[in-house]
Amino acid sequence: MDSVIDKEKVQHAIKECVENGEKLLEEAHILFDWERYGRARALTILAAEEFAKAFVLHLVWEGVIPLTQAVRRSLRDHSSKHLMAIVMSWIPDDVDMMVSMGVEQWLKREFNRDLRVPPWVADAINLWRHQKLSRTWEPDWAYEKRSVHVADGELDRQKQNGLFVNLGSDCSVVSTPGQITRKDAEMERARVDSLRSHAARLGSYSLSSCEYTWLCDMLRLLFEEPVREEISEVVIPGIKFYCERVVLARPHCSGRENLASKVL
Numbered sequence: 001m002d003s004v005i006d007k008e009k010v011q012h013a014i015k016e017c018v019e020n021g022e023k024l025l026e027e028a029h030i031l032f033d034w035e036r037y038g039r040a041r042a043l044t045i046l047a048a049e050e051f052a053k054a055f056v057l058h059l060v061w062e063g064v065i066p067l068t069q070a071v072r073r074s075l076r077d078h079s080s081k082h083l084m085a086i087v088m089s090w091i092p093d094d095v096d097m098m099v100s101m102g103v104e105q106w107l108k109r110e111f112n113r114d115l116r117v118p119p120w121v122a123d124a125i126n127l128w129r130h131q132k133l134s135r136t137w138e139p140d141w142a143y144e145k146r147s148v149h150v151a152d153g154e155l156d157r158q159k160q161n162g163l164f165v166n167l168g169s170d171c172s173v174v175s176t177p178g179q180i181t182r183k184d185a186e187m188e189r190a191r192v193d194s195l196r197s198h199a200a201r202l203g204s205y206s207l208s209s210c211e212y213t214w215l216c217d218m219l220r221l222l223f224e225e226p227v228r229e230e231i232s233e234v235v236i237p238g239i240k241f242y243c244e245r246v247v248l249a250r251p252h253c254s255g256r257e258n259l260a261s262k263v264l
Helices: 007-033 037-061 069-074 078-090 094-101 103-112 119-133 145-151 154-161 182-199 210-222
Strands: 173-175 227-230 242-249 259-263
Touching (some): 007 037, 037 069, 069 119, 078 145, 119 145
16 A cells, blocks of 8 residues: 655655765765775665665655555665666756756757667666566566666675675685775766765755656656456456556657556
8 A cells, every 4th residue: 555645754764865875975985095995885885775765765755656565665675776776877967967058058958859768777667666666577578687687686796795705605705895996996986976966956856857757757657557458368267367568668769669568
């Protein structure tokens, strides 16, 4: 059952998540300066999780998605937050772009361009909605490897590797936090810095880029009740069988071309 939304409480939760993410990044920078690159990367990944959690709460705050039990569960699931961080990083910082381009040029750009959704973004949305929330994803469906690795916990394993000694089945040392390099930590920091500018404005006003508008429209469709249809062929006499059609986000398309259905 959906929860009744107290928007002030959601705003407060967004603020706390963003502030905690900022503190985690500050602590990661200190560890980076101390050349503790494994722990610095681990805290940076945790900061990304807090920013992604705030982003999901922002979508709830705007009424784009309902605060279902599954959505609440995803806020505690590491790979679910990493998937939404992929989506969040795709959305441009509209405020910074308006300042740099000027409002008139920015509006002209938004109205004239043809939005193309990268496959890893579309599948991050699909995996989050259908695997993490509904748990109806089938392994024979086509997906982008980059997104499925994240869904399978790749970033969470990287985080763990930055904190703990990883042992093999024979107790041999597989990896240690000291093996994480400066470059590894710098790459993760660059990725999460792109989320940071968005996070500061979440829960305050609606984002206005074409990408965010597309995302909101797609998520509203993805959260609609699936269409249930009776299967006409008789499989077992006297027993009725049904299938459900669900919406999928599709890459390299714009507008309603991004819609697809799958019979479960």
